[in-house]
Amino acid sequence: MSAVPPPYASPVREAASAAALTDDERSRILAKSAQFAPPSAVLPDGRRELVGLSREELTEILLEIGEKPFRTKQLWHWIYHQGVTDFSRMSSIAKPLQEKLAERFVVSRPQAATVQTSSDETRKFLFRFRDGQEAETVYIPDRREDRGAVCISSQVGCTLSCTFCHTGTQGLVRNLGAAEIVGQFMAARDSYGEWPSPKGETPRLLSTIVLMGMGEPLYNYENIAKAMKIIMDGEGIGLSRRRITLSTSGVIPMMDQCGDELGINLAISLHAVRDDLRDELVPLNRKYPIADLIAACRRYPAASNARRITFEYIMLRGVNDSEADARELVRLIAGIPAKVNLIPFNPWPGSRFQPSTREQLDRFANIVMDAGFASPIRMPRGRDILAACGQLRTESQRARRQPAATTGDA
Numbered sequence: 001m002s003a004v005p006p007p008y009a010s011p012v013r014e015a016a017s018a019a020a021l022t023d024d025e026r027s028r029i030l031a032k033s034a035q036f037a038p039p040s041a042v043l044p045d046g047r048r049e050l051v052g053l054s055r056e057e058l059t060e061i062l063l064e065i066g067e068k069p070f071r072t073k074q075l076w077h078w079i080y081h082q083g084v085t086d087f088s089r090m091s092s093i094a095k096p097l098q099e100k101l102a103e104r105f106v107v108s109r110p111q112a113a114t115v116q117t118s119s120d121e122t123r124k125f126l127f128r129f130r131d132g133q134e135a136e137t138v139y140i141p142d143r144r145e146d147r148g149a150v151c152i153s154s155q156v157g158c159t160l161s162c163t164f165c166h167t168g169t170q171g172l173v174r175n176l177g178a179a180e181i182v183g184q185f186m187a188a189r190d191s192y193g194e195w196p197s198p199k200g201e202t203p204r205l206l207s208t209i210v211l212m213g214m215g216e217p218l219y220n221y222e223n224i225a226k227a228m229k230i231i232m233d234g235e236g237i238g239l240s241r242r243r244i245t246l247s248t249s250g251v252i253p254m255m256d257q258c259g260d261e262l263g264i265n266l267a268i269s270l271h272a273v274r275d276d277l278r279d280e281l282v283p284l285n286r287k288y289p290i291a292d293l294i295a296a297c298r299r300y301p302a303a304s305n306a307r308r309i310t311f312e313y314i315m316l317r318g319v320n321d322s323e324a325d326a327r328e329l330v331r332l333i334a335g336i337p338a339k340v341n342l343i344p345f346n347p348w349p350g351s352r353f354q355p356s357t358r359e360q361l362d363r364f365a366n367i368v369m370d371a372g373f374a375s376p377i378r379m380p381r382g383r384d385i386l387a388a389c390g391q392l393r394t395e396s397q398r399a400r401r402q403p404a405a406t407t408g409d410a
Helices: 023-034 055-064 070-081 095-104 178-192 217-232 252-261 275-281 290-298 323-333 358-370
Strands: 111-117 123-128 134-142 147-151 206-211 244-248 265-269 309-315 338-344
Touching: 023 217, 023 252, 055 070, 111 178, 123 178, 134 178, 147 178, 178 206, 178 217, 206 217, 217 244, 217 252, 244 252, 252 265, 252 290, 265 290, 290 323, 309 323, 309 358, 323 338, 323 358, 338 358
Parallel strands: 147 206, 206 244, 244 265, 265 309, 309 338
Antiparallel strands: 111 123, 123 134, 134 147
């Protein structure tokens, strides 16, 4: 791509009225999401997966087999606090009930088809789900502390086709279910042995969740919301909403709902400060332009000086990294409790972009910092195993619809 003119050559389009983003638009998004629904939670042998059920759903299916509601709390503890997958190890449950549960239900994890560890200790999991589809999950350790972040996928593939992102070249295969989303975190905990020991000691290596893996989380909002409510439940995994960050390219109607219902941290994949360029880099911008996106950020209920919105900005040489771009970025986010993550472009096979030079990264960062916004340059992690930002991709493909059988009934 050739260099682009400075920001003043193409002003940001005017914001639409927030009232125009109606419940009908939200309903349309949810209906479209349903077309990419995950497979059934019922196995071929008739048993049902318990991971991913809400407390209410768990209580309901226990009542169906004649068990009292207090059993919900017992199972919840064993599944989400202790990380137990075998009913026979649930010692507070009598053996006859253990056997009854094992006949009807399962507690499982996605299968780790491959696990790669980078030279910088970043670990990438390729998880395979029951229908054979796959998604990638990354654990990024914090070198300064004995903890780190789990980067979780929300979809197999992605519908957005952002031109700088490897996942966008795959296309959307399907949404992940709540069990598959929670399961990524639980399987990562298994890998690091993080569940409580018999002495009650609980390490906290996996201390943060970032919904920044494959997919656009807000195009799978219902499953994301259900999974995050399970993860935040204080009697189970018990991760604070302050330790969960959802990254979106700007699905504005669902941003509002996420803020109202979950109140988790928000990260915006901005990447450009002019609509004409962002239309190309992040095609969703054609529907929800920058002015609308910034307005939605200003009204996000969880935003505060203590919980700033993160603006993610991938630095592409000669494309979006000029000093004029930096000044326009500062103008756009003025007054928002925010920080800016500057992300050096991480190359992937076939990509046409190049990362900005270190000198240009520093110039850009200094302009943003001088305006009062933290603007750390995110050092690439896991590049050698294609685990860095924008590098995730699998070989999963959307199943083709089978042709109708050629019979007299066709």
